[in-house]
Amino acid sequence: MFKAFLIKYAEIGVKGKNRYLFEDALVHQIRSALKKCEGSFEIRKTQGRIYVEAQGEFDYDETVEHLGHVFGISGICPMVYVEDEGFEKLCDTVVRYVADIYPDRSMTFKVNARRARKNYPKSSMEINADLGEALLNAYPEMHVDVHRPDAVINVEIREKIYIYSVEIPGPGGMPVGTGGKAMLLLSGGIDSPVAGYMIAKRGVKIDAVYFHAPPYTSERAKQKVVDLARIVSKYTGPIYLHVINFTDIQLYIHERCPHEELTIIMRRYMMRIAEHIGKETGCLGLITGESIGQVASQTMNSLIATNEVCSLPVYRPLIGFDKKEIVEMSDRIGTYETSIQPYEDCCTIFVAKHPVTKPNLKVIRRHEQNLDGKIDELVRTALETDELIIVE
Ligand code: ATP
Numbered sequence: 001m002f003k004a005f006l007i008k009y010a011e012i013g014v015k016g017k018n019r020y021l022f023e024d025a026l027v028h029q030i031r032s033a034l035k036k037c038e039g040s041f042e043i044r045k046t047q048g049r050i051y052v053e054a055q056g057e058f059d060y061d062e063t064v065e066h067l068g069h070v071f072g073i074s075g076i077c078p079m080v081y082v083e084d085e086g087f088e089k090l091c092d093t094v095v096r097y098v099a100d101i102y103p104d105r106s107m108t109f110k111v112n113a114r115r116a117r118k119n120y121p122k123s124s125m126e127i128n129a130d131l132g133e134a135l136l137n138a139y140p141e142m143h144v145d146v147h148r149p150d151a152v153i154n155v156e157i158r159e160k161i162y163i164y165s166v167e168i169p170g171p172g173g174m175p176v177g178t179g180g181k182a183m184l185l186l187s188g189g190i191d192s193p194v195a196g197y198m199i200a201k202r203g204v205k206i207d208a209v210y211f212h213a214p215p216y217t218s219e220r221a222k223q224k225v226v227d228l229a230r231i232v233s234k235y236t237g238p239i240y241l242h243v244i245n246f247t248d249i250q251l252y253i254h255e256r257c258p259h260e261e262l263t264i265i266m267r268r269y270m271m272r273i274a275e276h277i278g279k280e281t282g283c284l285g286l287i288t289g290e291s292i293g294q295v296a297s298q299t300m301n302s303l304i305a306t307n308e309v310c311s312l313p314v315y316r317p318l319i320g321f322d323k324k325e326i327v328e329m330s331d332r333i334g335t336y337e338t339s340i341q342p343y344e345d346c347c348t349i350f351v352a353k354h355p356v357t358k359p360n361l362k363v364i365r366r367h368e369q370n371l372d373g374k375i376d377e378l379v380r381t382a383l384e385t386d387e388l389i390i391v392e
């Protein structure tokens with residue numbers, strides 16, 4: 001029955017020139033999302049609205065699902081459209097539409113007509129009144145309520161006539177690409193995929209880096225990260241995933257530094273390397289899945305230590321969330337089941353029994369000096385052997 005969609009987006013904050021950038025980016029993202037669907041679609045932008053029209057056969061559920069992944073969309077309204085073949089024909093169509101959509105019609109409604117084409121023989125007010133009457137005649141159980149109706153039957157008069165009354169919520173946010181690019185430190189855990197999702201939702205394109213430590217971390221652990229990137233990419237578009245071999249760096253830190261400081265020092269090297277790749281690839285920030293107090297390396301004191309090695313801003317969108325809330329989000333976006341697969345990431349391999357929770361910066365810096373001599377070369381090698389996987 002539905003052959004088209006009206007795409008609604010929040011316009012707050014996107015005025016003037018920015019509005020065009022926003023709309024063009026949204027159209028671009030919708031087009032990419034629909035490429036993955038069966039059927040072909042025409043996407044049109046007119047008078048501050050975006051329409052998606054199926055050209056022939058298409059899969060409704062699949063289309064709605066993919067549109068539901070596009071940031072910037074606040075609502076998806078499935079539409080029926082007909083050629084303009086006179087008002088009586090329109091009445092019939094609307095009456096049939098209501099029967100199809102609302103099996104139980106003991107409800108209130110109002111008709112909301114809009115004329116984009118001013119040569120239509122009736123005014124909007126007349127259309128509202130006359131279609132309302134046709135519906136009341138057809139369904140005596142329905143009642144008009146112009147203030148708080150259960151259903152608003154929208155009728156848009158354009159070249160064709162469009163009818164819609166249902167709005168499926170979209171993800172909101174801003175279209176990816178309107179907000180620059182950032183480098184996500186993506187592990188195999190629950191948190192970092194959600195963190196990437198949240199920043200991408202604000203319009204930021206995502207690249208990712210994963211620190212792999214074979215043979216301490218398995219191929220399967222790496223595959224899990226690729227799988228997570230693939231799920232996140234449903235929302236963000238293609239993700240350039242850098243896989244960095246971290247084994248030698250990690251072993252060297254293990255050999256030269258106090259074990260209770262291992263996690264912090266290792267984290268500092270991850271941040272340095274992520275920032276290095278990020279700067280070379282045009283990223284404007286780093287993203288991590290950290291949340292205050294979740295583990296020893298995420299106390300405020302520890303965050304000072306990991307933060308000080310970067311000059312790019314580090315975005316930590318989960319900083320104030322409880323684990324339970326993060327789990328709920330990961331479940332909603334579809335990463336949870338993959339995240340809980342039991343393959344260790346490299347952080348969990350070399351953990352000390354009693355890691356410091358209040359690292360002293362001066363002490364950490366001094367112990368890092370134990371690495372002088374060889375660490376620069378190890379970092380260079382790690383960067384040179386960066387394996388780039390394009391995930392989409
Ligand atoms: P996550 O659930 O995202 O793994 P976590 O609760 O396990 O997070 P940590 O292990 O302390 O927390 O890691 C904190 C953050 O550091 C992660 O959210 C991620 O952004 C980054 N990180 C940790 N390990 C790696 C890794 N092997 N590769 C890339 N980033 C990592």
Ligand code: MG
Nearest residue numbers: 187189345347
């Ligand atoms: Mg982890």
